[in-house]
Amino acid sequence: MSWTAVADIAAYACLIGGSFLALAAGVGVLRFPDLLARMHAGTKPQVLGLILLLTGEALRVRNMQVLGMLVLIVVFQLLTAPVAAHMVGRAGYRTGKVRNDLLVLDELTEDHFRAPAKPERCEDDHGLDNPARRAKHEPEAPKA
Amino acid sequence: MTVVAIICGTMLVAAAVLSLVRAERGPSMLDRTVALDVFVTVLVGGIVLESAVSGRLDTLPILVVLSLVGFVGSVTIARFAAVEPEGEGRVRTAEEIAQEEAARAGHDIDHPMLEQPRDLIEPKDPKGTEHSTTIGAIPQAAKAVQDITGPKEER
Numbered sequence: 674m675s676w677t678a679v680a681d682i683a684a685y686a687c688l689i690g691g692s693f694l695a696l697a698a699g700v701g702v703l704r705f706p707d708l709l710a711r712m713h714a715g716t717k718p719q720v721l722g723l724i725l726l727l728t729g730e731a732l733r734v735r736n737m738q739v740l741g742m743l744v745l746i747v748v749f750q751l752l753t754a755p756v757a758a759h760m761v762g763r764a765g766y767r768t769g770k771v772r773n774d775l776l777v778l779d780e781l782t783e784d785h786f787r788a789p790a791k792p793e794r795c796e797d798d799h800g801l802d803n804p805a806r807r808a809k810h811e812p813e814a815p816k817a
Numbered sequence: 818m819t820v821v822a823i824i825c826g827t828m829l830v831a832a833a834v835l836s837l838v839r840a841e842r843g844p845s846m847l848d849r850t851v852a853l854d855v856f857v858t859v860l861v862g863g864i865v866l867e868s869a870v871s872g873r874l875d876t877l878p879i880l881v882v883l884s885l886v887g888f889v890g891s892v893t894i895a896r897f898a899a900v901e902p903e904g905e906g907r908v909r910t911a912e913e914i915a916q917e918e919a920a921r922a923g924h925d926i927d928h929p930m931l932e933q934p935r936d937l938i939e940p941k942d943p944k945g946t947e948h949s950t951t952i953g954a955i956p957q958a959a960k961a962v963q964d965i966t967g968p969k970e971e972r
Contacts, residue, residue: 684869688821688869689824689825691825691862692825693828695828695855696828696829698832698836699834699836699855699859700835702835702836702851702855703835703838708847708851711851711852712851715855718832718855718858719854719858722858722862723862726862729869733869733872734868734869734874739874742877742881746861746880746881749884749885753885753887753888756888756892757854757888757895760891760892760895761847761891761894763895764895765895767909769913769914769917770845770848772918773914773915774918782911785910786915
Protein backbone atom coordinates (compact mmCIF):
# COMPACT_ATOMS: atom_id res chain seq x y z
CA MET A 674 0.00 0.00 0.00
CA SER A 675 1.56 3.22 -1.10
CA TRP A 676 1.85 6.39 0.92
CA THR A 677 -0.79 8.21 -1.08
CA ALA A 678 -3.36 5.50 -0.51
CA VAL A 679 -2.84 5.75 3.25
CA ALA A 680 -3.16 9.52 3.05
CA ASP A 681 -6.37 9.18 1.08
CA ILE A 682 -7.89 6.82 3.61
CA ALA A 683 -6.92 9.13 6.45
CA ALA A 684 -8.45 12.00 4.50
CA TYR A 685 -11.71 10.07 4.14
CA ALA A 686 -11.78 9.40 7.86
CA CYS A 687 -11.17 13.07 8.63
CA LEU A 688 -13.86 14.21 6.21
CA ILE A 689 -16.42 11.82 7.64
CA GLY A 690 -15.53 12.86 11.18
CA GLY A 691 -15.89 16.54 10.40
CA SER A 692 -19.19 16.02 8.64
CA PHE A 693 -20.46 14.01 11.57
CA LEU A 694 -19.58 16.84 13.93
CA ALA A 695 -21.48 19.24 11.69
CA LEU A 696 -24.48 16.92 11.78
CA ALA A 697 -24.26 16.69 15.56
CA ALA A 698 -24.18 20.47 15.74
CA GLY A 699 -27.27 20.69 13.58
CA VAL A 700 -29.17 18.26 15.78
CA GLY A 701 -28.00 19.99 18.95
CA VAL A 702 -28.84 23.46 17.71
CA LEU A 703 -32.31 22.29 16.81
CA ARG A 704 -33.09 20.27 19.92
CA PHE A 705 -31.33 21.92 22.83
CA PRO A 706 -33.54 24.05 25.04
CA ASP A 707 -31.43 27.06 25.79
CA LEU A 708 -29.24 29.66 24.17
CA LEU A 709 -26.16 28.50 26.02
CA ALA A 710 -26.82 24.86 25.22
CA ARG A 711 -27.28 25.74 21.57
CA MET A 712 -24.05 27.66 21.60
CA HIS A 713 -22.36 24.66 23.17
CA ALA A 714 -23.64 22.41 20.40
CA GLY A 715 -22.79 24.87 17.67
CA THR A 716 -19.19 25.25 18.71
CA LYS A 717 -18.26 21.67 17.83
CA PRO A 718 -17.95 22.01 14.06
CA GLN A 719 -16.65 25.55 14.35
CA VAL A 720 -13.31 24.39 15.71
CA LEU A 721 -12.82 20.63 15.76
CA GLY A 722 -15.04 19.86 12.81
CA LEU A 723 -13.40 22.52 10.70
CA ILE A 724 -9.94 21.31 11.67
CA LEU A 725 -10.90 17.76 10.75
CA LEU A 726 -12.34 18.78 7.39
CA LEU A 727 -9.35 20.91 6.53
CA THR A 728 -6.99 18.14 7.60
CA GLY A 729 -8.82 15.83 5.24
CA GLU A 730 -8.51 18.38 2.47
CA ALA A 731 -4.79 18.81 3.14
CA LEU A 732 -4.22 15.06 3.17
CA ARG A 733 -6.08 14.76 -0.08
CA VAL A 734 -4.41 17.62 -1.92
CA ARG A 735 -0.86 17.21 -0.52
CA ASN A 736 0.39 20.63 -1.50
CA MET A 737 2.38 22.98 0.71
CA GLN A 738 0.83 26.21 -0.55
CA VAL A 739 -2.64 24.85 0.00
CA LEU A 740 -1.56 23.75 3.45
CA GLY A 741 -0.57 27.35 4.24
CA MET A 742 -3.98 28.63 3.25
CA LEU A 743 -5.76 25.93 5.26
CA VAL A 744 -3.69 26.80 8.33
CA LEU A 745 -4.67 30.43 7.76
CA ILE A 746 -8.35 29.47 7.75
CA VAL A 747 -7.96 27.55 11.01
CA VAL A 748 -6.11 30.45 12.62
CA PHE A 749 -8.83 32.91 11.60
CA GLN A 750 -11.51 30.62 12.94
CA LEU A 751 -9.69 30.12 16.24
CA LEU A 752 -9.30 33.87 16.60
CA THR A 753 -12.82 34.87 15.72
CA ALA A 754 -15.05 32.12 17.09
CA PRO A 755 -14.38 32.89 20.80
CA VAL A 756 -15.07 36.58 20.24
CA ALA A 757 -18.40 35.87 18.60
CA ALA A 758 -19.34 33.34 21.29
CA HIS A 759 -18.40 35.78 24.02
CA MET A 760 -20.52 38.55 22.54
CA VAL A 761 -23.50 36.27 21.96
CA GLY A 762 -23.31 34.83 25.47
CA ARG A 763 -22.96 38.23 27.06
CA ALA A 764 -25.89 39.69 25.17
CA GLY A 765 -27.92 36.56 25.94
CA TYR A 766 -27.26 36.77 29.65
CA ARG A 767 -27.99 40.45 29.85
CA THR A 768 -31.23 40.22 27.97
CA GLY A 769 -32.46 37.25 29.98
CA LYS A 770 -32.14 34.56 27.34
CA VAL A 771 -30.31 32.24 29.73
CA ARG A 772 -32.66 29.95 31.60
CA ASN A 773 -31.44 29.83 35.16
CA ASP A 774 -33.41 26.72 36.03
CA LEU A 775 -31.26 24.73 33.62
CA LEU A 776 -27.97 25.85 35.08
CA VAL A 777 -26.11 23.74 37.58
CA LEU A 778 -24.07 26.66 38.83
CA ASP A 779 -24.65 30.33 38.11
CA GLU A 780 -21.96 32.32 39.82
CA LEU A 781 -22.52 35.41 37.75
CA THR A 782 -26.05 35.96 39.04
CA GLU A 783 -24.90 35.34 42.60
CA ASP A 784 -22.17 37.90 42.15
CA HIS A 785 -24.70 40.38 40.89
CA PHE A 786 -26.64 40.02 44.11
CA ARG A 787 -23.54 39.97 46.27
CA ALA A 788 -21.86 43.00 44.79
CA PRO A 789 -22.20 46.30 46.61
CA ALA A 790 -24.34 48.89 44.98
CA LYS A 791 -22.51 50.85 42.39
CA PRO A 792 -21.55 54.39 43.25
CA GLU A 793 -23.21 57.04 41.21
CA ARG A 794 -21.36 57.68 38.05
CA CYS A 795 -20.90 60.84 36.17
CA GLU A 796 -20.77 59.46 32.67
CA ASP A 797 -23.73 59.12 30.45
CA ASP A 798 -25.40 55.84 29.76
CA HIS A 799 -23.18 53.57 27.72
CA GLY A 800 -25.78 50.98 27.00
CA LEU A 801 -24.73 47.41 27.58
CA ASP A 802 -21.61 48.35 29.49
CA ASN A 803 -23.33 49.81 32.52
CA PRO A 804 -26.86 48.53 32.49
CA ALA A 805 -27.62 49.47 36.07
CA ARG A 806 -27.23 53.09 35.18
CA ARG A 807 -29.95 52.97 32.61
CA ALA A 808 -32.71 52.04 35.01
CA LYS A 809 -32.17 55.04 37.25
CA HIS A 810 -31.13 57.45 34.57
CA GLU A 811 -32.92 60.76 34.55
CA PRO A 812 -32.15 63.27 31.89
CA GLU A 813 -30.51 66.41 33.10
CA ALA A 814 -32.44 69.63 33.10
CA PRO A 815 -31.50 71.71 30.14
CA LYS A 816 -29.16 74.48 31.02
CA ALA A 817 -30.57 77.92 30.84
CA MET B 818 -14.16 8.58 -2.88
CA THR B 819 -17.68 8.69 -4.21
CA VAL B 820 -19.09 6.80 -1.25
CA VAL B 821 -17.29 9.10 1.19
CA ALA B 822 -18.54 12.13 -0.70
CA ILE B 823 -22.12 10.90 -0.58
CA ILE B 824 -21.96 10.13 3.14
CA CYS B 825 -20.37 13.46 4.00
CA GLY B 826 -22.68 15.38 1.72
CA THR B 827 -25.74 13.79 3.27
CA MET B 828 -24.60 14.65 6.77
CA LEU B 829 -23.73 18.20 5.79
CA VAL B 830 -27.07 18.76 4.06
CA ALA B 831 -28.91 17.39 7.08
CA ALA B 832 -26.94 19.69 9.37
CA ALA B 833 -27.70 22.67 7.15
CA VAL B 834 -31.41 21.89 7.10
CA LEU B 835 -31.55 21.43 10.89
CA SER B 836 -29.72 24.66 11.59
CA LEU B 837 -31.96 26.50 9.14
CA VAL B 838 -35.00 25.15 10.94
CA ARG B 839 -33.60 26.54 14.18
CA ALA B 840 -32.87 29.84 12.50
CA GLU B 841 -36.47 29.99 11.36
CA ARG B 842 -37.94 29.03 14.72
CA GLY B 843 -35.44 30.48 17.12
CA PRO B 844 -37.27 32.44 19.75
CA SER B 845 -34.66 35.13 19.96
CA MET B 846 -32.34 36.83 17.56
CA LEU B 847 -29.34 35.31 19.32
CA ASP B 848 -30.62 31.79 18.67
CA ARG B 849 -30.85 32.66 15.02
CA THR B 850 -27.32 34.01 15.16
CA VAL B 851 -26.01 30.77 16.61
CA ALA B 852 -27.92 28.74 14.05
CA LEU B 853 -26.58 30.85 11.21
CA ASP B 854 -23.06 30.46 12.55
CA VAL B 855 -23.54 26.72 12.36
CA PHE B 856 -24.92 27.15 8.86
CA VAL B 857 -21.84 29.10 7.76
CA THR B 858 -19.64 26.39 9.21
CA VAL B 859 -21.59 23.75 7.32
CA LEU B 860 -21.19 25.82 4.18
CA VAL B 861 -17.44 25.91 4.72
CA GLY B 862 -17.53 22.16 5.20
CA GLY B 863 -19.43 21.74 1.95
CA ILE B 864 -16.91 23.80 0.03
CA VAL B 865 -14.05 21.85 1.56
CA LEU B 866 -15.74 18.60 0.65
CA GLU B 867 -16.31 19.71 -2.92
CA SER B 868 -12.71 20.79 -3.16
CA ALA B 869 -11.51 17.47 -1.78
CA VAL B 870 -13.66 15.52 -4.20
CA SER B 871 -12.94 17.38 -7.38
CA GLY B 872 -9.44 18.54 -6.57
CA ARG B 873 -10.03 22.16 -7.47
CA LEU B 874 -8.25 24.69 -5.31
CA ASP B 875 -9.65 28.04 -6.42
CA THR B 876 -12.48 27.89 -3.90
CA LEU B 877 -10.21 27.99 -0.87
CA PRO B 878 -10.06 31.81 -0.53
CA ILE B 879 -13.83 31.72 -0.12
CA LEU B 880 -13.30 29.86 3.14
CA VAL B 881 -11.16 32.63 4.56
CA VAL B 882 -13.77 35.19 3.60
CA LEU B 883 -16.58 33.08 5.06
CA SER B 884 -14.95 32.66 8.45
CA LEU B 885 -14.29 36.38 8.70
CA VAL B 886 -17.76 37.38 7.53
CA GLY B 887 -19.51 35.02 9.92
CA PHE B 888 -17.58 36.51 12.81
CA VAL B 889 -18.47 40.07 11.87
CA GLY B 890 -22.13 39.23 11.44
CA SER B 891 -22.64 37.48 14.74
CA VAL B 892 -20.71 40.10 16.71
CA THR B 893 -22.73 42.87 15.11
CA ILE B 894 -26.01 41.16 15.87
CA ALA B 895 -25.01 40.42 19.44
CA ARG B 896 -23.81 43.94 20.08
CA PHE B 897 -26.35 46.09 18.34
CA ALA B 898 -29.32 44.20 17.04
CA ALA B 899 -30.24 41.92 19.91
CA VAL B 900 -33.47 43.87 20.26
CA GLU B 901 -36.62 41.86 20.48
CA PRO B 902 -40.24 42.79 20.05
CA GLU B 903 -42.35 43.59 23.12
CA GLY B 904 -39.40 44.89 25.08
CA GLU B 905 -37.71 41.53 25.31
CA GLY B 906 -34.38 42.87 24.25
CA ARG B 907 -34.12 45.46 27.00
CA VAL B 908 -31.12 45.16 29.28
CA ARG B 909 -32.28 43.69 32.55
CA THR B 910 -30.87 44.02 35.99
CA ALA B 911 -30.13 40.94 38.02
CA GLU B 912 -33.18 41.56 40.18
CA GLU B 913 -35.49 41.69 37.21
CA ILE B 914 -34.09 38.47 35.81
CA ALA B 915 -34.54 36.76 39.17
CA GLN B 916 -38.08 38.04 39.35
CA GLU B 917 -38.91 36.75 35.91
CA GLU B 918 -37.44 33.39 36.74
CA ALA B 919 -39.41 33.23 39.96
CA ALA B 920 -42.56 34.19 38.10
CA ARG B 921 -41.87 31.50 35.55
CA ALA B 922 -41.45 28.96 38.31
CA GLY B 923 -44.84 29.90 39.71
CA HIS B 924 -43.70 32.00 42.66
CA ASP B 925 -44.61 35.57 43.24
CA ILE B 926 -42.39 38.09 44.90
CA ASP B 927 -43.04 41.69 45.66
CA HIS B 928 -41.11 44.25 43.81
CA PRO B 929 -40.71 47.33 46.04
CA MET B 930 -38.39 45.53 48.39
CA LEU B 931 -35.88 45.22 45.63
CA GLU B 932 -35.79 48.92 45.02
CA GLN B 933 -34.43 49.83 48.42
CA PRO B 934 -30.72 50.53 48.59
CA ARG B 935 -29.00 47.26 49.22
CA ASP B 936 -26.47 48.37 51.77
CA LEU B 937 -29.04 49.96 54.08
CA ILE B 938 -30.70 46.66 54.89
CA GLU B 939 -29.28 44.43 57.56
CA PRO B 940 -28.60 40.87 56.51
CA LYS B 941 -31.29 38.63 57.90
CA ASP B 942 -30.62 35.33 56.24
CA PRO B 943 -28.99 33.09 58.86
CA LYS B 944 -27.90 30.65 56.20
CA GLY B 945 -25.97 33.19 54.21
CA THR B 946 -22.97 33.06 56.43
CA GLU B 947 -19.89 32.72 54.34
CA HIS B 948 -20.29 35.32 51.62
CA SER B 949 -23.47 36.66 52.76
CA THR B 950 -23.88 40.33 53.22
CA THR B 951 -25.83 41.34 50.21
CA ILE B 952 -27.24 38.01 49.25
CA GLY B 953 -28.88 37.94 52.64
CA ALA B 954 -29.63 41.61 52.54
CA ILE B 955 -32.46 41.20 50.10
CA PRO B 956 -34.42 38.29 51.49
CA GLN B 957 -36.76 37.94 48.60
CA ALA B 958 -34.01 38.22 46.09
CA ALA B 959 -32.01 35.65 47.98
CA LYS B 960 -35.07 33.46 48.02
CA ALA B 961 -35.40 33.94 44.30
CA VAL B 962 -31.78 33.02 43.80
CA GLN B 963 -32.24 29.93 45.90
CA ASP B 964 -35.37 29.05 44.02
CA ILE B 965 -33.38 29.22 40.86
CA THR B 966 -30.16 27.65 41.88
CA GLY B 967 -31.25 25.35 44.64
CA PRO B 968 -30.23 25.53 48.28
CA LYS B 969 -26.70 26.50 48.99
CA GLU B 970 -25.80 23.36 50.81
CA GLU B 971 -26.35 21.19 47.81
CA ARG B 972 -23.59 22.74 45.83
